[in-house]
Amino acid sequence: xxxxxxxxxxxxxxxxxxxxxxxxxxxxxxxxxxxxxxxxxxxxxxxxxxxxxxxxxxxxxxxxxxxxxxxxxxxxxxxxxxxxxxxxxxxxxxxxxxxxxxxxxxxxxxxxxxxxxxxxxxxxxxxxxxxxxxxxxxxxxxxxxxxxxxxxxxxxxxxxxxxxxxxxxxxxxxxxxxxxxxxxxxxxxxxxxxxxxxxxxxxxxxxxxxxxxxxxxxxxxxxxxxxxxxxxxxxxxxxxxxxxxxxxxxxxxxxxxxxxxxxxxxxxxxxxxxxxxxxxxxxxxxxxxxxxxxxxxx
Amino acid sequence: xxxxxxxxxxxxxxxxxxxxxxxxxxxxxxxxxxxxxxxxxxxxxxxxxxxxxxxxxxxxxxxxxxxxxxxxxxxxxxxxxxxxxxxxxxxxxxxxxxxxxxxxxxxxxxxxxxxxxxxxxxxxxxxxxxxxxxxxxxxxxxxxxxxxxxxxxxxxxxxxxxxxxxxxxxxxxxxxxxxxxxxxxxxxxxxxxxxxxxxxxxxxxxxxxxxxxxxxxxxxxxxxxxxxxxxxxxxxxxxxxxxxxxxxxxxxxxxxxxxxxxxxxxxxxxxxxxxxxxxxxxxxxxxxxxxxxxxxxxxxxxxxxxxxxxxxxxxxxxxxxxxxxxxxxxxxxxxxxxxxxxxxxxxxxxxxxxxxxxxxxxxxxxxxxxxxxxxxxxxxxxxxxxxxxxxxxxxxxxxxxxxxxxxxxxxxxxxxxxxxxxxxxxxxxxxxxxxxxxxxxxxxxxxxxxxxxxxxxxxxxxxxxx
Numbered sequence: 001x002x003x004x005x006x007x008x009x010x011x012x013x014x015x016x017x018x019x020x021x022x023x024x025x026x027x028x029x030x031x032x033x034x035x036x037x038x039x040x041x042x043x044x045x046x047x048x049x050x051x052x053x054x055x056x057x058x059x060x061x062x063x064x065x066x067x068x069x070x071x072x073x074x075x076x077x078x079x080x081x082x083x084x085x086x087x088x089x090x091x092x093x094x095x096x097x098x099x100x101x102x103x104x105x106x107x108x109x110x111x112x113x114x115x116x117x118x119x120x121x122x123x124x125x126x127x128x129x130x131x132x133x134x135x136x137x138x139x140x141x142x143x144x145x146x147x148x149x150x151x152x153x154x155x156x157x158x159x160x161x162x163x164x165x166x167x168x169x170x171x172x173x174x175x176x177x178x179x180x181x182x183x184x185x186x187x188x189x190x191x192x193x194x195x196x197x198x199x200x201x202x203x204x205x206x207x208x209x210x211x212x213x214x215x216x217x218x219x220x221x222x223x224x225x226x227x228x229x230x231x232x233x234x235x236x237x238x239x240x241x242x243x244x245x246x247x248x249x250x251x252x253x254x255x256x257x258x259x260x261x262x263x264x265x266x267x268x269x270x271x272x273x274x275x276x277x278x279x280x281x282x283x284x285x286x287x288x289x290x291x292x293x294x295x296x297x298x
Numbered sequence: 299x300x301x302x303x304x305x306x307x308x309x310x311x312x313x314x315x316x317x318x319x320x321x322x323x324x325x326x327x328x329x330x331x332x333x334x335x336x337x338x339x340x341x342x343x344x345x346x347x348x349x350x351x352x353x354x355x356x357x358x359x360x361x362x363x364x365x366x367x368x369x370x371x372x373x374x375x376x377x378x379x380x381x382x383x384x385x386x387x388x389x390x391x392x393x394x395x396x397x398x399x400x401x402x403x404x405x406x407x408x409x410x411x412x413x414x415x416x417x418x419x420x421x422x423x424x425x426x427x428x429x430x431x432x433x434x435x436x437x438x439x440x441x442x443x444x445x446x447x448x449x450x451x452x453x454x455x456x457x458x459x460x461x462x463x464x465x466x467x468x469x470x471x472x473x474x475x476x477x478x479x480x481x482x483x484x485x486x487x488x489x490x491x492x493x494x495x496x497x498x499x500x501x502x503x504x505x506x507x508x509x510x511x512x513x514x515x516x517x518x519x520x521x522x523x524x525x526x527x528x529x530x531x532x533x534x535x536x537x538x539x540x541x542x543x544x545x546x547x548x549x550x551x552x553x554x555x556x557x558x559x560x561x562x563x564x565x566x567x568x569x570x571x572x573x574x575x576x577x578x579x580x581x582x583x584x585x586x587x588x589x590x591x592x593x594x595x596x597x598x599x600x601x602x603x604x605x606x607x608x609x610x611x612x613x614x615x616x617x618x619x620x621x622x623x624x625x626x627x628x629x630x631x632x633x634x635x636x637x638x639x640x641x642x643x644x645x646x647x648x649x650x651x652x653x654x655x656x657x658x659x660x661x662x663x664x665x666x667x668x669x670x671x672x673x674x675x676x677x678x679x680x681x682x683x684x685x686x687x688x689x690x691x692x693x694x695x696x697x698x699x700x701x702x703x704x705x706x707x708x709x710x711x712x713x714x715x716x717x718x719x720x721x722x723x724x725x726x727x728x729x730x731x732x733x734x735x736x737x738x739x740x741x742x743x744x745x746x747x748x749x750x751x752x753x754x755x756x757x758x759x760x761x762x763x764x
Contacts, residue, residue, distance in 0.1 A: 049571050051626035058622070058629055060574045060764055061533035061566030068477050068527050083726070087761040090449070090470070093477035093527050122727060222725060223679045249628055251679070 021157055024067050024097070026075035026085065027054055028273040029136040030107060030149075032282045034074055037150050037167050041160055045070070047088075050274035051249045054080055055126065055221065059087035067092035070103070072156055074149065077106025078113065080133035102155055108133060110148040111141045114202045125219025136272060138203035139179055139286050146171055178283055183208075186290050192297050193239065195232065195264070197224070197246035197255050200271070208293070213241045216254045224254040236262045243267045243296035248275035267296035395442030395450075396758035400498045402434035407748040416511055416739040418692025418709035419666070420594040421606060423546050425510040427747065433458035434751070437465065437498065441760060447473045453496070465496075465518065477527035487517040488525065488537045489562050489580035490639050491618040499762055501635075501674045502719050503733045503749040507688035508668030512614065512641050514546040517582070519558065533566040533576070547612040547643065548584035558584035566764075571627040575620065576764060582614040586647065596651070596704050605654055606705075608662065610647010616640065620764075635674045642667040649697070651704045660698025662705070667691045674719075684719035690739070713739035729753045 023044045025031035031046040045066045048054050054076070057063075067073065067088050075081050089097060089104075097103040113131030120129055135141050150168040154161050190209035194201075197216045205212050214235055216224040224232075236258070243265040246255045252268070259266035269289050270279035278288040406429050415424040436456040444450045453466040468483030486494045492509060493516055505515045521541030528534040543557025544550040551557065559582070566576035586608055593603035617640045624633035642665065649662030672686035695707040715738060721731035730752050737745040 049627055052571070052628050053630040056628075056630040058574075058764055059761055060568065061535075061564065061576055062568040062574060064527065065531060065533035065566075069529050083761050085761070087763055090472065091479065091527070091763075093475065093479045093525070095473045095475040098472060122725075126726070249626070249630075251631060 021071045021153070022069050024070035024073045026073070026081050027136070029282065029285070030074040030076070032273045032285075033142065033146060033149060034072075034153075036171050036282065037146060037164065038153055039163070039167055041153075041157065041163060042072075050270065050272045050276075050279075053249050055083060057081070057084045059084040059091070063088045064091045067097060068094050070094065070097050072103050072105060072152065073097045074105045074107070076108055076133050076135065078108035078130040078133035078135075079128040080108075102152065105149060105152050107141075107145045107149070108135055110144045111135050114206060115199070123219075125217070126221025132199065132202050134200040135203055137201055137269075137289075138207040139175075139182060140207060141203065142175060142282065143172060146175070174283075178286070182286050182290055186293065189290075189293055189297055192243075192293075193241040195236065195241045195244040195258065197244065197250050200247055201245055201269075204269075204289075208290075210293075213239050216244070216258060223251075229254060229257055232258060233261055236264070240264075243293075245269060245296075247271035265296040265298075267292050269293075395440050396760065398437075398439040398441075398755060398757040398759055400437035400439070400496075400753065400755050402436065402498060402751065402753045403432065404428065404434055404503060404752075405431050405750040408745060409747075410737075410740065410743045410745040414740050414743060415593075416507060416690060416713040417711045417741040418713065419511045419690065420603065421589075421591040421608065422511045423514040425505070425515050427504065427749075435497065437496065439760075441758075443472065444469065447471060477529060479525045479527075481523040481525075482521070484518060484520050485523060487519050487539055487541070487560050487582075488523060489517065489560050489582055490616050490641070491576070491578060491620055491637060492639065493517055494763065498753045498755065501672065501682075501684050502686055502717055503731065503751050504717075506639070506668075506670035506672070506686065507690050507713060507715055507739055508639065508641050508670055511668060511690055512547070512643055512666070518545050519560075520544055521556065521558075533564065535564045537562045537564075543584040547586060547589070547614070547645070549586045549589040551587045558582065572623055572625065574622050574764075577619040578617070580614075580616040580618070582612075582616070584612050586610060586612055586645070590653070595706060597706055598704065600652070604652040604656075607650040607653055608645070608647060609650075610645055610662070612643060612645045614641055614643040616642070629676075631676075631679055633676045636672070638669065638671040640667070640669040649701060649705060651701045656704065658700050658704065660700035662695060662697055662701070664695035664707075665693045667693070680723050682719075682721050682723075684717075684721075686715075686717045686719070688715040688717075688739075689713070709741070711741045715739055727755045727759060 020041055020043045021038065023034050023042045025034055025044055025046050027048055028046050028050055031044050034042060034044055047063050047066070048057055063084070073089070075085060089099070095101070108130065115132035117124065117127045117129065120127070146168060150164050153164045186208045191211060193211045193213050194205070195213050195216065199215050199217070199220050201212065204210065214232055216229065216232060218225060218228040241262070241264055244255045244258050245267050246252070246269070248268055248271050255266040258264070269292060270276045270285055273279055273281060273285050275285070276288065279285040406427050408427060408429050412426040412429065413424065415422070435458070438454045438456060439452070441451040442449070449470045449472050451466060451468055451470065452464070455463045455465045457463060464484055466485055468481050468485040471480040474480065488494055492505065493513065504510070509515055519539060519541035521539055523537060523539045525535055525537040539560035540556040541558045541560070542550070548558050560580065562578060562580040564576055564578040566574070568574045589608045590605060591608070592605045594606050595603050618638070620635065620637035622633060622635045625631070644665045646663040647661070648659055650657060650659040652658070668688070668690040670686060670688045672684060674682055674684040676682045690713040692709050692711070695705070697705050697707050715735055717733060717735040719731060719733045721729055723729040731750070733749040733751070735747040737747055
């Protein structure tokens with residue numbers, strides 16, 4: 001009888017020691033990274049899909065319900081989710097994931113930000129005080145983010161420290177090897193002139209040495225107007241570009257309009273995990289991104 | 299005693315002395331012993347010193363490692379987050395407190411006098427419409443975390459005629475956890491779907507008829523709200539409010555205790571990534587004390603109507619639902635929103651007819667109801683169109699004998715209205731709207747209404763609720 005009790009207690013304790021962390025990931029790339037770094041120790045809910053504009057998500061009740069039970073929120077930060085995340089966190093009634101607490105993780109705080117605006121004026125469009133938030137397009141950024149995220153997982157679940165450390169070491173090893181491969185593959189892209197639909201690629205350009213000529217959106221977040229597209233076309237006559245880039249969630253028409261008239265390639269990049277069928281995980285996301293860029297540059 | 303000591307000393311000496319040493323003299327022995335002792339001491343000292351040095355080396359090594367790590371992280375941090383000091387919880391924290399100002403205005407063109415109330419609802423406040431150019435209410439909002447436990451929100455409505463009214467001024471808890479949120483102060487009640495939304499977030503220029511007639515557009519309360527979110531995959535939220543009951547259908551009064559109570563429950567979920575919905579039930583109870591309404595038509599047909607006063611209980615039940623669809627869940631491009639609400643109110647008490655002259659009081663009981671159904675369609679980025687249908691039922695009142703010949707019990711008319719809306723939002727912060735309405739809410743006075751509206755928001759623009 002006593003043995004049975006001991007055994008069942010043991011089972012109980014061992015269960016609680018292996019209880020999964022509930023993670024609320026704002027974007028698919030952070031869901032994928034958390035999965036890689038934590039394996040079966042976490043159960044992850046991804047709040048947005050690759051075909052959704054992460055700026056314009058509604059604070060749906062379903063998101064609030066998922067945040068209610070989360071132990072850790074993993075988001076980009078830098079105001080990318082400002083239109084919906086504050087309401088979700090507030091309404092969740094979950095004090096463990098409030099900004100500033102250990103259950104709130106912002107990937108942007110681990111990397112060097114680009115495009116930090118010199119002045120904050122809404123007349124300049126949808127700009128972010130802390131810099132451009134689309135940090136996931138530079139594969140190098142995943143190393144410092146993985147370090148910081150792994151540390152956070154250990155902080156929240158110290159019982160599994162070695163598990164997280166091993167996962168981190170394995171990921172970094174694979175990622176460094178992949179980075180070398182991608183950078184070799186992308187070497188011919190260096191100096192390639194590009195046009196972007198939305199100013200969402202500064203990190204990609206910075207990484208691969210692409211040269212951004214201009215953007216189809218007159219101001220960040222504003223829909224490309226016919227007049228502005230005409231201007232872009234004129235500009236392209238003086239400074240020709242190889243291709244026009246857009247994220248999977250963006251409207252195809254402005255890119256196509258420019259591509260047809262300027263006789264350049266319109267390249268749709270997956271932008272995040274799940275952005276197309278090929279980009280099924282973090283590694284294939286960049287495999288596919290570089291393959292598409294190389295195809296567009298031909 | 300001394301014998302014992304001597305014995306043990308001899309024993310010890312015998313034991314400690316090696317056998318071969320027995321041959322040596324006592325003096326020699328002493329010398330050797332001392333030498334050994336010295337040797338031992340010096341070795342022990344050296345070992346201790348070595349150990350100490352090793353420990354020191356180890357700890358400094360560790361410290362060096364730690365320092366190096368720190369240096370690395372600080373370097374990373376300084377490189378990574380030059381704006382870390384000013385950053386925080388996404389947007390609102392950029393300014394502390396977050397300040398926002400809503401500017402809005404309308405142009406209204408009406409064919410009928412807007413002071414005539416909806417038929418059968420003369421005892422409700424008449425929200426009416428403004429004609430010509432007019433400045434809407436400008437809304438000044440201030441919000442910030444007070445400390446780790448509380449968040450404060452104030453919304454001041456700047457009246458175009460001058461003067462400021464407090465629309466919202468409440469404190470919200472943020473550290474209770476367990477899905478519990480408390481709110482106290484002045485807030486919009488959580489009943490229904492539209493009630494909590496501020497005017498700048500409305501999809502039409504005006505509120506549905508049922509909100510205008512039964513809630514005076516919006517029910518604001520001074521009180522306490524408690525909400526609990528269930529720890530389930532599906533969104534299940536229960537809420538309760540105790541308030542002063544100052545707004546219609548209650549009436550402000552001076553007394554202890556609560557003047558009104560609200561219970562509400564919401565359930566919601568997603569279906570795939572493209573559909574989301576929410577449904578809710580609400581109950582509201584309050585008491586009216588000498589709630590005076592002017593210009594109420596009566597059976598004798600008094601010109602300009604009479605002033606009545608009602609005292610009694612008011613109970614309202616409501617159902618609400620909203621469903622949204624967006625291709626690929628990308629709200630930025632296209633979406634459809636369908637929503638509807640139904641409210642039914644029972645009032646039971648004493649009606650005093652014609653306060654000015656007749657002044658006759660007798661029992662009065664009526665059940666009124668109303669509903670609306672609307673849909674908004676964003677057919678391309680920045681452009682939305684909407685259609686709304688409103689309907690009210692003024693019910694058949696049971697009137698005491700004393701007033702049977704005075705008070706109208708059955709209007710035999712259902713007010714209805716159909717509204718069409720088109721709006722354009724160049725950015726998230728600006729919206730221009732055109733609305734056309736066929737208003738049949740007043741018997742014999744059908745009205746075609748046209749409105750042009752602008753809504754602009756400056757400063758921190760907090761996230762909107764679902």
